[in-house]
């Protein structure tokens with residue numbers, strides 16, 4: 001008689017439902033960090049209705065399991081409800097296999113560092129529009145960030161102008177319509193784990209899922225058809241769809257379907273994440289006026305005050321680079337990254353990890369490791385700098401917020417450029433501070449987040465955004 005090898009520690013399961021009642025509905029990243037103390041382990045295990053779940057709270061385990069053993073840990077969980085509404089066409093949710101590999105090849109060829117230069121004029125133009133919007137209507141800054149990230153990606157991926165009403169035959173603005181579809185999909189979505197239950201268990205009505213599926217397909221096809229039309233009239237266009245249609249990528253599927261799917265994926269995956277990071281950046285500036293002062297001093301010293309920083313200035317602005325990294329450490333937009341899934345039984349550190357286990361990489365917890373990041377709740381860009389102000393080589397360039405191994409974010413270089421540009425342009429153009437009440441006292445900030453979906457984002461908060469100079473007087477190097 002051989003004893004079954006043990007699973008990693010975790011809450012005690014109940015018969016049949018397992019840990020259904022222990023698995024958090026929101027703030028999973030925080031609860032899983034508490035489990036770390038409770039069960040004295042950074043590797044944690046739960047079982048929900050027979051589904052094994054492994055939570056990874058340490059970088060060491062994430063590197064070993066998700067990178068060194070990537071050939072067995074790069075699948076995604078099976079999500080029947082997502083399948084039903086057509087959302088598993090998205091690269092993000094695709095099962096590991098040839099079709100997913102084809103998506104990744106297209107994304108790599110069109111979003112890798114060397115290619116991004118082509119898109120820089122779009123980034124500069126969209127950032128300039130963002131500055132105008134912030135100057136005109138500062139209170140709506142969170143909405144402006146979403147429009148910035150979505151219109152920028154719409155330009156990069158499809159070469160379409162999301163803000164041109166005549167391009168979209170819709171009752172609302174394209175932005176509002178698309179946001180609603182994406183939100184409806186994520187409501188039935190990834191987290192918490194219990195939502196993976198089939199539709200009959202959730203009471204999801206067939207007509208609702210059928211309608212959502214129609215909207216998902218429209219979200220995918222409408223911009224693609226427009227981009228294709230434009231690509232046929234002009235063979236110099238630089239957007240991703242035009243480039244792929246011109247230079248056919250060899251793949252297992254000959255039809256246009258995968259290109260439609262992958263384009264939608266790039267657009268959808270980048271919108272909320274980049275907007276969330278910009279929202280957290282404003283929150284950090286409200287909390288840390290000294291950070292803003294140092295960053296503005298650096299911009300004045302290196303760039304001067306009569307033009308906006310460009311991506312070419314980035315290597316000369318280490319303090320801004322440190323802010324970029326610290327925002328993504330302090331408030332990672334996807335604190336639990338995206339669940340991976342295993343394709344075979346495995347043993348790790350003497351524990352048994354069954355095939356089909358969902359792996360949750362808790363990047364939020366990894367970036368709160370006190371040894372690597374002392375006082376982790378403090379927003380402190382200096383942790384990435386040497387005493388002489390240059391970037392510390394010991395702190396690697398790697399940003400854990402982009403995930404792990406073969407599934408790591410394929411849009412990370414574009415995200416990095418668009419988020420950095422937003423940071424640099426806002427610091428050059430505005431002073432950010434806590435809002436004041438009628439008595440002139442600072443209104444305290446609560447640091448509240450919408451955190452029941454895979455991507456978290458700050459709840460609206462009061463803050464003062466004042467232009468340092470007229471936006472039009474700044475040279476706009478396109």
Ligand code: HEM
Pocket residue numbers: 091092093094104107111153265266267269270271273274277332333334337338339340401402403404405406407408409410411412414415419
């Ligand atoms: C600050 C912004 C962003 C953050 C923090 C972020 C983060 C992530 C994370 C954590 C994952 C999952 C990694 C894993 O499974 O280990 C991911 C996947 C993905 N991201 Fe991003 N992302 C950002 C922006 C973007 C942008 C701008 C694009 C598109 C241009 C993009 C496209 C994708 C796609 C297509 C996937 C799915 C990859 C796959 O499953 O193979 N992301 N991202």
